[in-house]
Amino acid sequence: MSTPVATHPALAPLRETGKLFALAGSVLAACFRRPFQFRELLEQFWFTASVTILPAALVSIPFGAVIALQVGSLTAQLGAQSFTGGASVLAVIQQASPLIVALLIAGAGGSAICADLGSRKIREELDAMEVMGVSPIQRLVVPRVIATVLVAVLLNGLVSVVGVMGGYFFNVVLQHGTPGAYLSSFNALAQLPDLYISEIKALVFGFIAGVVAAFRGLNPRSGPKGVGDAVNQSVVITFLLLFLANLVLTAIYLRVVPAKGA
Numbered sequence: 001m002s003t004p005v006a007t008h009p010a011l012a013p014l015r016e017t018g019k020l021f022a023l024a025g026s027v028l029a030a031c032f033r034r035p036f037q038f039r040e041l042l043e044q045f046w047f048t049a050s051v052t053i054l055p056a057a058l059v060s061i062p063f064g065a066v067i068a069l070q071v072g073s074l075t076a077q078l079g080a081q082s083f084t085g086g087a088s089v090l091a092v093i094q095q096a097s098p099l100i101v102a103l104l105i106a107g108a109g110g111s112a113i114c115a116d117l118g119s120r121k122i123r124e125e126l127d128a129m130e131v132m133g134v135s136p137i138q139r140l141v142v143p144r145v146i147a148t149v150l151v152a153v154l155l156n157g158l159v160s161v162v163g164v165m166g167g168y169f170f171n172v173v174l175q176h177g178t179p180g181a182y183l184s185s186f187n188a189l190a191q192l193p194d195l196y197i198s199e200i201k202a203l204v205f206g207f208i209a210g211v212v213a214a215f216r217g218l219n220p221r222s223g224p225k226g227v228g229d230a231v232n233q234s235v236v237i238t239f240l241l242l243f244l245a246n247l248v249l250t251a252i253y254l255r256v257v258p259a260k261g262a
Contacts, residue, residue: 024211027145030138037143044147048109056104060159064166067091072171086189092163093198101155102205105148106238110213113144114234117217118227145210152206197253205242212238
């Protein structure tokens, strides 16, 4: 007996993708419905920020240092040492900072969200909420997704500053660069849309991390092992989607916004 097309195993990834996009749409729609869970939002915001601020600041220092050292070595080979500051700062702000924030939020905050929702699911708490007429998406998912978005946007500024300071220190101290040239090259190459795209990336990445964590938390396999597997899957899926979204956003930005002085 042949398997129906709608339930064919080969189409399982497409069904899961459709469910993920449906959940994202439901979360966006539920953001504007009342009542809004402000207390839950504040609790989740504080928790996500508390577990990501220090690791993000610590990780951004070596990231900025590596970028500054690599760019400084490359520009020295090309005879363009005067552009070291601008190139390294743009790399930190446009690429490194949003990715660092998103990866840490997905690894720390996202895994906690997935584990919390998954444990509620296997204890049938979410089913009980639906029986009582309470939407789990509006009550639990929306505050967590908004919290991850807010933390990502705010934390992106902190990581950018720390990363730029780390790159400045390593370029000026270790590579004997000139502070004035470092700052002047940054002023010559950077522009305000570079900061805009960095914050937009952080917003999109935070939304992806929150939605994927909630999706896997709402659909775990039975038992504690199923929750653990869902947490691992949420982190891996988030990482893949983040790099894909980063590629798309960077390509659009480079096509829409001309380089400074072009």
